[in-house]
Amino acid sequence: MPPVARAPGPPRRPPRTPFALIALLLPLTLLAVGPAVAVGAGGWVVAPVGGGRPAFYAEGTAGTVLRDTVAVTNSGRTPVTVRLRGDGVPAVFARSDLRIPARTRAEVPFTVTVPPDAGPGDRTGAIVVRDAHGRTATVPVRLRVGGPALAALTVEHLAVGADRITYELVNRGTTVLVPRLSVRADGVFGRVLDRAPRTLPVRLPPGARRTLSEPWAGRPVLDEVRVRLTVTAAGGARDTADTSAAFVPWGAVTGGSAALAAGAAVLLGRRRGHRARTAPRSAGAEPTGAVS
Template sequence: MLPFALLGAAPPAAARTGGWSLAPAGGGRPAFYAEGVPGTVLRDTVSVTNPGRTPVAVRLRGSGVPAVFARAGLRIPPRTRAEVPFTLTVPGDAVPGDRTGALVARDAHGRTATVPVRLRVGGPALAALTVEHLAVHADRITYELVNRGTTVLVPRVAVHADGVVGRVLDRAPRTLPVRLPPGARRTFGEPWPDRPVLDAVRVRLTVTATGGARDTADTSATFVPWDAVTGGSAAAAAGTAVLLRRRRGHRA
């Protein structure tokens, strides 16, 4: 059975609508603050206050946070405050960092009140990424980056290519204009307009990020000017061809 209390003076509320209000129990808190490692069950209490002269029926739910209430639907008598215990379980696959959400109450007339929830997920910070699906096209190098760690990464990429007689591409590390969140996969491209016309090359791409994250991938490609070989008919149809002999390699 939920605890109910008759009101003298109503306590300060974080959110109010149509006369009833929603707030953390105990007063003095504008929001709920919780912290724990994945799998932790956190407990707190929310207050629904009805200072009016008629009963109020509301339903409670969590928005953006996994909240479970002792009673999701309740009816609060006039001039009464209901104290509703609830739990927040930090997801087992949650990565370290801050999350935001809210507890939401809605009455029979569609009016809602919310209280913010600030959840901090603890655990070790791990910076890790992989380079995947490196490929060479006619005038472009494409690849995918996957954030395998628990921190947001800002990658830096360097590209090198060696041909039969020496280096044909040498790009120093540069920072990509992207923030890669944990678990994210993104596709990127490196333009190569001055590629060799006739050569067999080996392309190596190296990506690093703060925290020690690092990975490399390499592939091979053969550039053949088919217009010179066939008298121009192939060039008119397909342009310069790139024959790929992909070989994948990692050094994490």
């Protein structure tokens, strides 16, 4: 039996969605272009624009200007006023103060300039957004500075004081340094100080200068010594500095000098008195009289 043709029925319609639900979901769908990585307590969020990034990433050599865009999304029912700033990174925004209407997203371009004296390595910071009520949200910034790595340092202004040795360390390279220090001092009769290399509790970023001291309570009482400091760090950084110092017991010397001076004054006084008693009188001083 040949198939029986049936008349097509009315077209099937998709299930209707209540208008109120459409009004609620559509704006959120349009606004949610990137992930909300930082949430403000007032119903607004902050995120990098595009790419689904949880943070800002940038790389460049010293002096490079890096560009990116941050989005502030207000999903609430009332406008919000926010202020943008960089924390730990020199960020400059196209607009730092914004008033964002309800259910609206604002995109703000900004630049970060790598400092001209920045050495190679990783740096961290954040883009901070704060509203009029003091609520804040942040997005991390990861900055990698390129360029050749150079480890170099110098020891400067070495001096020997009453009970310690003072000096300055200067990072002359482009990497962060954790220095190691050894100390030697040789006197007239041999070595009087010998401290093996040890790691100092300091971190020197490029260009940093630190004044440090080394205690020396058991220094010689009477000697002339040559003090030498040797500082090293990873990457081949190394420098030495030396200076001379004379140790004299000035208290004993001062006391002996005072005793000698006092004895000399007594002897001098006695000699002057003896001279006064034995000096002859002049002829004009004798009494004269007339004889009648």
